[in-house]
Amino acid sequence: MPEISRFFGIVIRMYFLDHEPPHFHAMYSGAEAQIQIQPIGLLVGKLPPRALALVVEWATVHEARTSGELATTPRRRTTLQNRTVGVVMKPRITGVRATGTFQLRLEFADGSTGSVDLASWIGGRRGVFAPLQEPAFFARVSLDPEAGTVVWPNGVDLDPDMLYEAAHRTMAGCVTP
Secondary structure, eight states: OOEEEEETTEEEEOOTTOOSSOEEEEEETTEEEEEETTTTEEEEEOOOHHHHHHHHHHHHHTHHHHHTOOTTSOOOOOOOTTSOOSOOOOOOEEEEEEEETTEEEEEETTSOEEEEEOHHHHTTOOGGGGGGGSHHHHTTOEEETTTTEEEOTTSOBOOHHHHHHHHHHHHTTOOOO
8 A cells, every 4th residue: 555656676655644744765675765755855764876866856756646735836946965864764564463453563673572552543444444443354464574564455554663663652651642
């Protein structure tokens, strides 16, 4: 569900309930970056220079679609300077297991683990989230190794950064969103 484009080995993804500011994820050959939508620019992460240039060009061409605005929106300047370049992305998910209704136990690439309660994120939602209300379907969660996140058979997935933050707040005794 989150993959919105694939070109020259670059994968562009957007996730449901992702954190602010509005952005998309670009992945290329094991590298990943978050690209802000308005103005277009690198938020965090790192891509090879040529891949980053292609991503910025793609974002410029598709700006109206990614921002949800009309194509008549005036063009904004692309900004790559004054951004956090090379910041390490949050670790991706390497293992998942449903432990109860809206409950997941997650393993991350940095070796950490944590549990998340997704009731406030997906409980009671309709549309593509309707099947997840059924415990048997929710339990069919699996790992999308390319995206490093969780996915269900109907294509629903969640932002791995938000899941990492939620799992680690849980470990610290805080309430998940």
